[in-house]
């Protein structure tokens with residue numbers, strides 16, 4: 471098959487790769503009708519997250535099951551399935567508590583890389599969720615979004631305790647932040663404030679349910695949120711970037727007793743202990759347990775209640791994947807969809 475490999479900073483190649491095969495009896499092989507580039511792929515792409523040699527890329531996927539190992543019982547060839555970036559057994563105590571991305575058997579969800587034609591998925595019965603049938607073509611991007619960016623934005627909103635009557639602020643206007651807006655809306659938040667300075671992203675945030683936009687960031691952004699909330703701060707804040715500035719912005723936007731859901735992968739972030747101590751803010755986040763939310767998200771998409779696929783604003787042939795990375799790196803695209 472052909473697939474995507476990162477060789478070093480800004481060196482993405484689309485090349486001939488070995489066809490994935492069943493290695494463990496709990497594996498499934500799926501063919502990928504579409505794939506995409508994730509904001510978190512930009513960390514190794516920019517050289518901020520080091521890689522040990524050439525690395526197959528892509529961890530968001532939906533697909534058609536081609537073959538299953540001898541111990542797979544729930545998933546069958548011919549099904550359309552949605553997975554996520556960590557494989558999990560979905561049976562251990564941690565999984566049953568809803569933290570499948572910390573499963574005691576956790577491993578990469580698509581170790582052969584999902585920016586490719588085929589992928590091997592470990593722990594298929596625990597990791598994959600089948601859709602009710604074969605989805606129509608135009609629904610596939612939304613199901614693909616559920617695999618990571620929607621699931622992650624959703625976890626951010628849940629971790630921030632977005633709920634009816636609450637004011638939710640979202641720090642970060644990438645795909646995850648925008649879908650956290652959609653999640654907050656679905657969870658019934660009263661006011662949803664998207665923090666963004668880009669017009670096209672503000673427009674999408676409004677489409678997804680943002681009631682207000684704040685263009686200031688950092689200290690000024692936090693001040694603005696306080697002004698808008700009677701000096702108190704938001705009840706719930708989703709952090710969807712992962713830098714020192716964005717994390718502190720999120721904590722400072724939150725009222726005493728409020729909750730920050732942080733889902734941007736934190737890089738070199740240090741939280742000053744004394745300020746945090748006196749903030750009375752709850753922090754919860756980490757790699758989203760997307761598997762927890764997949765049945766509900768698939769149902770919402772299948773019944774056309776939500777259309778998260780709108781975050782894809784650039785579509786390229788899979789072999790032009792390197793341009794897909796460049797466009798996201800330069801913020802010319804929110805999220806790139808790739809067609810094999």
Ligand SMILES: [Zn+2]
Nearest residue numbers: 562565573574
């Ligand atoms: Zn588990």
